[in-house]
Amino acid sequence: MARVRAKVRRELLIEAAVRVAARDGVAATTTRAVAAEAGASLASVHYCFDSKQELLREVLISIINELAGDWLPSATEGAGVAVLARAELRALWDVVEREPGKQQVTYELTHHALRTEGLEELARWQYEVYYERSAQRLRDIAARAAVEWTLPLPILTRMLMNMIDGLVLGWLVDRNSELARGALDAFADSLEGMSRAIVTSPGLEHS
Structure with missing residues (x-):
């Protein structure tokens, strides 16, 4: 994921998480899966969200x-x-x-x-x-x-x-x-x- 403002990055990660949850289910909506879906690093997910x-x-x-x-x-x-x-x-x-x-x-x-x-x-x-x-x-x-x-x-x-x-x-x-x-x-x-x-x-x- 290219460098973007924290608020925009957070919104993009939420959109990615929604796609993963709708496609694969809540159990499969891990921070790693969301990072992969968004094309972001795992660290960026943990930076934007305190927890799963x-x-x-x-x-x-x-x-x-x-x-x-x-x-x-x-x-x-x-x-x-x-x-x-x-x-x-x-x-x-x-x-x-x-x-x-x-x-x-x-x-x-x-x-x-x-x-x-x-x-x-x-x-x-x-x-x-x-x-x-x-x-x-x-x-x-x-x-x-x-x-x-x-x-x-x-x-x-x-x-x-x-x-x-x-x-x-x-x-x-x-x-x-x-x-x-x-x-x-x-x-x-x-x-x-x-x-x-x-x-x-x-x-x-x-x-």
Whole structure:
């Protein structure tokens, strides 16, 4: 690796680690493998990261931010809950099928974090991000459809995220996209029954 600034070198090494993890798995993501992937010296990896655990933390953060950022549904203003939810979930599923290796890494890193002293908070942070971003999607759907949810948002958020989590894991095993997409559509339709229209008082409309 040619001489580059420390911050740039660190980013390049994280990108290399993501590639190794997605291709070969977390167990194979050693500092030596990352150095080879990046065309860097092993010393440069140890200079940029205090430990392999720190490197894996950065890998997870990078993947979560990338996958969440790619989840961008098409605009469907004025549509109902089911149509909006289908658009959101289909956009998500496009990301899942496009990056299966990275999806698998997130599961591997969750279990690795839960079993590694000092990394437990990484798994907690991971799911806090998942829940917050899922909650934001639900808030957005409700606002665009002019409805409110009949369940408390934290409960509905957990239902949504855990459904997605299990569905993705199942798909990584059998790659049955047809059934996975059918389950997503069915869940989107069920969200319609968990909402009610926001009724605005006529007096408030003209106030």
